[in-house]
Amino acid sequence: MIQPIYGCDAHDQTYLFSGEEADEWFDEQVAAIQADGGVGRTLRIGPLDAPEMRVDIDIVAGRAALWWLPDGTYAVKLPPGRPIVVVRHADSGLVTIPPGLARVSVPTARAAVVAYADTGRKPSGLTWTPSEPAGQTRTARALRQGDLLARAEVARRRAVAAIASIDAGLDAVDGSRGGGICSHLCTVSEHLGIVIQTLSRRGRVGTDLVRIAPLLVPPLLGNWAKRPTFPGSVAMVLAATAVSYGVDRYLSYRYDARLAAVPAVEPYTGQYPQGCIGWVKDQIRAGARHIAAALDLTSQLHTVLPVPTSDTPQSPPCGTRLRLIAHHVDVAHRHLSTAGVNVRQLSLYAESL
Structure with missing residues (x-):
């Protein structure tokens, strides 16, 4: 049995939805204007208080960073482009997502959210890459x-x-x-x-x-x-x-x-x-x-x-x-x-x- 899937926006407001409703919720969220005048934002999706998927997305830039939180991997489908800037939490500052992490398009991120809401499992058809190696190289x-x-x-x-x-x-x-x-x-x-x-x-x-x-x-x-x-x-x-x-x-x-x-x-x-x-x-x-x-x-x-x-x-x-x-x-x-x-x-x- 699939656990109830919730979507959480930058204001920590949660929404319970099914796979059929996930696409509508996603479209409404990513198009909303933020307080800084931009549209970059972070969405968290999964069981209540334990999200399994995070999407850092900017529809103007046409890019998103798609994260699977349980194992710390991110999806890769596009070559590195430009960094995107998102509001991760409404009460915090802007966060810059490096080009190497924002590696999927907006439609791909949308399809992944809908697939996860439908199945409750990590979306297939994407290359999931551990975030640690690049971080280790830069940080070393x-x-x-x-x-x-x-x-x-x-x-x-x-x-x-x-x-x-x-x-x-x-x-x-x-x-x-x-x-x-x-x-x-x-x-x-x-x-x-x-x-x-x-x-x-x-x-x-x-x-x-x-x-x-x-x-x-x-x-x-x-x-x-x-x-x-x-x-x-x-x-x-x-x-x-x-x-x-x-x-x-x-x-x-x-x-x-x-x-x-x-x-x-x-x-x-x-x-x-x-x-x-x-x-x-x-x-x-x-x-x-x-x-x-x-x-x-x-x-x-x-x-x-x-x-x-x-x-x-x-x-x-x-x-x-x-x-x-x-x-x-x-x-x-x-x-x-x-x-x-x-x-x-x-x-x-x-x-x-």
């Missing part, structure tokens, strides 16, 4: 260059800076107008912290060995010299400590330089002294600028990570390290998008003061 290069770690670190720092600025601004106005902005940003910081920890795990052992290697020199030299004098031993320990400190400072300098090289939206510079209403507006503007920077950086991370196959932020996917990273980046991006919407409303209120 980014990992070697340190781009992912640096961008995640800068995004997290900007989110934390936004919390400080917005908190300061809300202290001087009606705090209830914050719309949970700081709560969203704390969640962003938490998930990006997991990303940073996961990305730096492999390199930490080598870095620690470089830092402690100088401290291993005195015992080794002492054994080689058989009978080191006391002043000589002290001198070796002091020299090794100085070298270790120098190595640590050099590694910190290299890391800070890498963070400074990350292209990001410039912070807002305040114009008013503390205590006046202009200063409150400055704090809100600064927070909004930090959120915009963090949102842009998480969007950049999306372009080199595998597309998350889980639509449930509370349930990290099982599988590879890259999929785990992609999941936490996706959750952070969603909360940043919500915080961005709320901070715009707060900015309008602040400007009216």
Whole structure:
């Protein structure tokens, strides 16, 4: 017996339909105009709360990315074209789907949705390709260059800076107008912290060995010299400590330089002294600028990570390290998008003061 099939749109509204109704629902959804003026959107189809198919589609571009979520594969029937931009969730920002993933036409996506609604099974007649190999290739290069770690670190720092600025601004106005902005940003910081920890795990052992290697020199030299004098031993320990400190400072300098090289939206510079209403507006503007920077950086991370196959932020996917990273980046991006919407409303209120 086929389970009831539901369609879910970008507003998380669900519709129960049969195979005969799926084509009509599909046509209505893909033709609707989004808030940004475009028609790109994401549709999720399957049993309630457990969609098995996802369609990222733009009828103007004539392309769609068709996903089978249980195994993380996507359909391929066309050569790579141009990227498409979709609204995955109404309360989040736009998501760019790379050309290598949007590989089916609109009619093919429509036929696949109807076939799935009819049978409840993965549509046949299409080439289903795992998303992981291409993602691994792109991400391995980014990992070697340190781009992912640096961008995640800068995004997290900007989110934390936004919390400080917005908190300061809300202290001087009606705090209830914050719309949970700081709560969203704390969640962003938490998930990006997991990303940073996961990305730096492999390199930490080598870095620690470089830092402690100088401290291993005195015992080794002492054994080689058989009978080191006391002043000589002290001198070796002091020299090794100085070298270790120098190595640590050099590694910190290299890391800070890498963070400074990350292209990001410039912070807002305040114009008013503390205590006046202009200063409150400055704090809100600064927070909004930090959120915009963090949102842009998480969007950049999306372009080199595998597309998350889980639509449930509370349930990290099982599988590879890259999929785990992609999941936490996706959750952070969603909360940043919500915080961005709320901070715009707060900015309008602040400007009216």
